[in-house]
Amino acid sequence: MSPFRGRLTGHAGAHAVTVARHHGVTTMFTLSGGHVFPLYDGAVRPEPVMNLLDVRHEQTAVFAAEGVGKLTRTAGWAVLTAGPGVTNGISGMATAHFNGSPMVVLGGRAPDGRWGQGLLQELDQPPILEPVTKRAWTVHETSRVGSAVHEAFTLANSAHRGPVFLDIPMDRLYDHADVEPPLPAPSTDRTPEPDAVATVAHLLSEAERPVLVYGSDVWLDGAEETARALAEELGIPVITNGQGRGVLPGSHPLLVNRARSTAFGQADLVVVVGTPLDFRLGHGLFGGKNGAGLAKVAHVVDSADQLATHLGLAGSVTGDVAAALRGIGDAAKPPSALAQWRQLLQDAVRAATASDVEAMRSDAEAIQPPRIYGELTRILADDAVVIGDGGDFVSYAGKYIEPAAPGNWLDPGPFGCLGTGMGYAIAARLSRPSAQVVTLLGDGAAGFSLMDVDTLVRHRLPVVMVCGNNGIWGLEKAPMQLIYGYDVAADLTPQTRYDEVVRALGGDGELVTRPEEIAPALRRAFDSGVPYMVNVATDPENVYPRATMGV
Structure with a gap:
């Protein structure tokens, strides 16, 4: 990302829009409200005009911002007016939280100057949002709005991605300031730990009936090509979910989504990449009848806070997902007994597909x-x-x-x-x-x-x-x-x-x-x-x- 050019001038709404543009934002999703008018003014003046897309319900604005984050892998932006405008967006923020979708929501807030006097839509909003955001806070100084918005976008776009909420009191948002632009965020080292990579590579090399599971963070962390290469180099069957769907297209011989129950029921190793071991994956209890949990499980995630803690893992890797998969592929040897396992799953896929065709x-x-x-x-x-x-x-x-x-x-x-x-x-x-x-x-x-x-x-x-x-x-x-x-x-x-x-x-x-x-x-x-x-x-x-x- 290029450094900021020039000082931040004008009202705080203009500061916020300038910083959002710097982070790649091209559209502000909103529903009109007086608490956030300076943000609209900042979007339409001066040139270039930012696309200002107004909706009929605030939840749609938040879901649209989340959708941009999902599709572009860069945080979308929703601007919500104070009180019910913010509370109408809570379900959208919670959804983005559980999806790990990068997004910034900027809320209006009743003015500081008369806070506590029963103002219209007076509500301390960040405590409500804290459980479903990476961070939620209020900026009380006009001069700090630009740096706070910069921090919000940096945080939302950093692994593990997710929604960030920031609100600004109405009087501070309308106020003017002339300040230096924010400093660039320091880079972080996300290199996976080599021994952890080697452990998962060894597990794959020794497995007889391995399965790879690719989830949304394979896409969001830019690891889709590496993920496909790993599966193809080692010849390991793959199941996908969320935005990981499509890493292997439907016609690919290693994609065994149609044989999911057989794969999970008979696997001896399941390496889950970029998705939580939640109810969608039987909480990680693979192998054996009725989820007996006889299979070994390894978890590869973009940050340590995403690792499963409710079951014992045979291996785990945290950090840059593409780097992790590249390291695993370099160190692993193709399992020697895979042909029969692949044939079993491909036969199950063909049988399920034949049934699907009839139903369709x-x-x-x-x-x-x-x-x-x-x-x-x-x-x-x-x-x-x-x-x-x-x-x-x-x-x-x-x-x-x-x-x-x-x-x-x-x-x-x-x-x-x-x-x-x-x-x-x-x-x-x-x-x-x-x-x-x-x-x-x-x-x-x-x-x-x-x-x-x-x-x-x-x-x-x-x-x-x-x-x-x-x-x-x-x-x-x-x-x-x-x-x-x-x-x-x-x-x-x-x-x-x-x-x-x-x-x-x-x-x-x-x-x-x-x-x-x-x-x-x-x-x-x-x-x-x-x-x-x-x-x-x-x-x-x-x-x-x-x-x-x-x-």
Whole structure:
């Protein structure tokens, strides 16, 4: 990053914008509020003008900033007005926290000059945000706003990445100052410890049934090419999740996502890279029936605070992920007995794929979710950005859609917060202007953020939305019936016309009720050049099978 040029002058809002630009920010996501007007002024004066993108709900601004962080690997920026503006963004910050997404949120704050007198939207916000941010604090001096914003972006972009929150009292933000620019942040040494690298390399060399797991931080730490090279050089099967999906494309013979249960159940070593050992990975209990935990586990992460502590690790490496994988590849020898293991998993992949193909061609009158994905995968280009915002419907997407490149799959992640879809779609259209962008919505998730189609329309951001409309809360209805024999609070109105909502907001769309209508509707959506909703009435009896509720 180049050094700052010139002094920071004018009001504190201008200082903040100048520093944000220095950190690569091109768009400020916000919802208008008087506490942060100086930031808007700093964005539009002087030239060059920063893109100021206003939304209909603050959570969308935060999700958009997080989406930019995910897609560009550089912190996005959301600006929220004081009080409810900030609290409306908490779920977005929590989501970014659990995803390790780089992002800075700057909040307005009631003025210092009359603090404690019952001011409008007076709230001490940082203590609320501390549990879900890398740091949350208030800057009380106008002269320190620029350096604080610099610190916030530096921290957000440093491993382990995540959201940073900073608020500035209204009177300090409007005040003027003339100060020296911030000093460049000192570089940090992230070189992995050689002995730790050697340990994991030895484990791989000696394993008979190893599996590599690649997660989001493989992408965020710029290690995707090294990760693929390691797998190919050693011939080790790979399972991907999060933004690690696409490190190996769907056609790659080493990608065994379709044989996940077999791989995890029979592995003797699982090396997990760039993702936590949480419920998505059975908490790291691999090998043996029902997660007996007989397999050895090694963990490779970008910083020490990400290492699993709830189980004994056979090996662990912290630091630059690309350097760690490069070191492991240099030191490891290809395991000698891998051919039979690879064949077993590839046979399982072929069997699962054959079953998938049959499901994706279903002509059942009540539309089955796999049929939607069968049609969609024929249309998606290799650079398409696919966004999942939902429960049951998006679970099917995770099974049937395999990205062709890393970083192109966005979902809420382990926090499981619905409502990310419109914010992520905004981020994707801005960050990848020439790519297809498709947001997959459950009908439940659609209720959280569909009003921000208005934002897509106002800012001319064409996005395809596909809604799996089964008229129920699919992740809740079936489990409640299983536990109690009945369900409550799990029904929505069947075939609600979400497409008409999109049309009313200035986009376009249609309702699909027959399987043969899906493909033509999708083609019209991608050709439309506007925000377009393909609202598909799906079979409420077809619920995604799951073995765990994440506990």
